[in-house]
Amino acid sequence: MTDPVILTPGAVTLDQWAAIARGAPARLDPAAFPAIERGAAAVAAILAKGAPVYGINTGFGKLASVRIDDADLAKLQHNLVISHASGVGEPLAPAITRLMMALKLANLGQGASGVRPATARLLEAMLMKGVVPVVPAQGSVGASGDLAPLAHMTAAMIGVGEAIVAGERLPATQALARAGLAPIELGPKEGLALLNGTQFSTANALYALFTAERLLRTGLVAGALTTDAAKGSDGPFDPRIHALRRHPGQIETAAALRALMAGSAIRASHTTGDDRIQDPYCLRCQPQVMGAALDILRNVAVTLGREADGVTDNPLIFVDPEGDAHEAISGGNFHAEPVAFAADIVALALCEIGSLAERRISLLVDPVLSRLPAFLTPRPGLNSGFMIPQVTAAALVSENKQQAHPASVDSIPTSANQEDHVSMAAHGAYRLHRMARNVANVLAIELLAAAQGCDFHGPLASSEALERVRAAIRARVPALDDDRFFAPDIACVADMVLAGAFEEAVAPLALPRVTEAAR
Known part of the structure; x- marks a missing residue:
């Protein structure tokens, strides 16, 4: 197998992205995981304070004013993914989908998205083992992120939709199992972190x-x-x-x-x-x-x-290295x-x-x-x-x-x-x-x-x-x-x-x- 491209968040070269586009496997630089862990811990600390934070304990888009109970936070992220997986049209070429996945992994690796290390590791394992979600190519307007196509990518991670493995198109759970992987339950902020962003547009x-x-x-x-x-x-x-x-x-x-x-x-x-x-x-x-x-x-x-x-x-998580004054700041x-x-x-x-x-x-x-x-x-x-x-x-x-x-x-x-x-x-x-x-x-x-x-x-x-x-x-x-x-x-x-x-x-x-x- 070709040596994997090591994704150093914030410092990946165009030649490395081109290698991934040509089929090279990719994995995250292990040095990135402490930052991911700190971001996830910051989300937990922000939630513990009880204040409303967009996409973590509120609805999305026009529904941002709706407060979500703590007991429903995992359901909130699951519903976000399946409702947003509304793309249509021909499937994106697997090479471009893989590039999109690698771009998202490098994005998460900077620790500002608030996902857990286990979530990033599943995306990394899919890249390494050739599990490629089936992503319809139409349905994004390029803001608020490439929501529909990234939702199809994320749906495969939770066992919904379809994915390709070893050239065969299968239900996502079967494709993951074929590669020795299992679906994940998304935690607070994780669905939004995976769906939000420009990775579909950028990969194309x-x-x-x-x-x-x-x-x-x-x-x-x-x-x-x-x-x-x-x-x-x-x-x-x-x-x-x-x-x-x-x-x-x-x-x-x-x-x-x-x-x-x-x-x-x-x-x-x-x-x-x-x-x-x-x-x-x-x-x-x-x-x-x-x-x-x-x-x-x-x-x-x-x-x-x-x-x-x-x-x-969005929102982005800013970790307070000196204490618990972590912030989730909404931007564009x-x-x-x-x-x-x-x-x-x-x-x-x-x-x-x-x-x-x-x-x-x-x-x-x-x-x-x-x-x-x-x-x-x-x-x-x-x-x-x-x-x-x-x-x-x-x-x-x-x-x-x-x-x-x-x-x-x-x-x-x-x-x-x-x-x-x-x-x-x-x-x-x-x-x-x-x-x-x-x-x-x-x-x-x-x-x-x-x-x-x-x-x-x-x-x-x-x-x-x-x-x-x-x-x-x-x-x-x-x-x-x-x-x-x-x-x-x-x-x-x-x-x-x-x-x-x-x-x-x-x-x-x-x-x-x-x-x-x-x-």
Whole structure:
């Protein structure tokens, strides 16, 4: 088994979150448990004083003024979970659910949530033993926390609902038993601590950020291969141009494009005698577009890194280290506005990565612009070649444009107007997965088209790095001589894109990183 990621509350890196998203188990740093114990003891001390404290001995939301008897405090937390487990829609992907669980565990590990160590240990054991609650993906407005999806996560902990273990979907009690675990009865404050927070929105946004990084890096590879296929110039990637504008992302993406094309015999074949003075923007302005996407994704990485390390439930428990003056203070850390803005920015970047790639595909299939056979087929007319794959790419980028409308500008009052402004971060982050898959398909079409375009330049070869990319494609998909059933080819290469095959193909050449900004 892969070594577990150790979650040090408040200090988990984006690379560690990415490892969890890829399937690594996770556990809490043992040094966190004394703080958890102190927080639980503080809740007990606050309850002993008898004063009303939101969510501990009162109702929730608009019902906060209703005082709950001590005998009913456990029932209060149980009812909170089952009533709030009201999500609908397709289940969240298990990888994202696991990331959500790890984010919640790290949140609890800071000791400000008031849960008992046993509750945190159950969540940790589920992560370690692969018990993944079934969480419907729809039902959160991104404040007051991601209540519905986190309620489904918590429901599995108390033996309600369903969970997946070893790939099998089972009733939660059976899934826990299969892993040698038992449901827990929640104590005061614990249901609220588990339900409140931004972990669903943050998990979805983080997962999308990691995918967007892969798509941006692959987009640079595809763009370089297309530039060679179209016999475009690498002059626009000259470092002097980009140094004068000073944007770090633009400088780095131009350097990557230069390195990808270095030593290309195709490029060398037309350095003189070509009557084209300037390439279309989709080739010439790659550093400007992809560099801008890189810079804004790095800003997102900083925001999401901070959010992942934060505590976002309510109320928060502040322990008096000198005596018994512990406090439970109500606030609004559950409001996911930072995540909503971050998700909207990722959507913009995904749109532009895909849009630029589609324009490069359009260039390649146009014989006037590319000076290649029409639609990249040796026998146009009898064959349609890449005609309709380009239409598919156009459809996907248009869909992404519609999806990119900012979710964060929307709000709708909930809970009888007690919760009267919400972030829509959950929807904003969840929609990114479909957008990312659309971009992966567009890049797959471009890579296939660019490889086909370079085939026409034989026996001239591209650079060593780009020839490895072509070899990776041709190992799975043969050249298109005559028309064939094309959909499986696109799906195959899209899966390679999402798996990082083309980043690996150009290694050890360095491609820009998005997540390094938040280290």
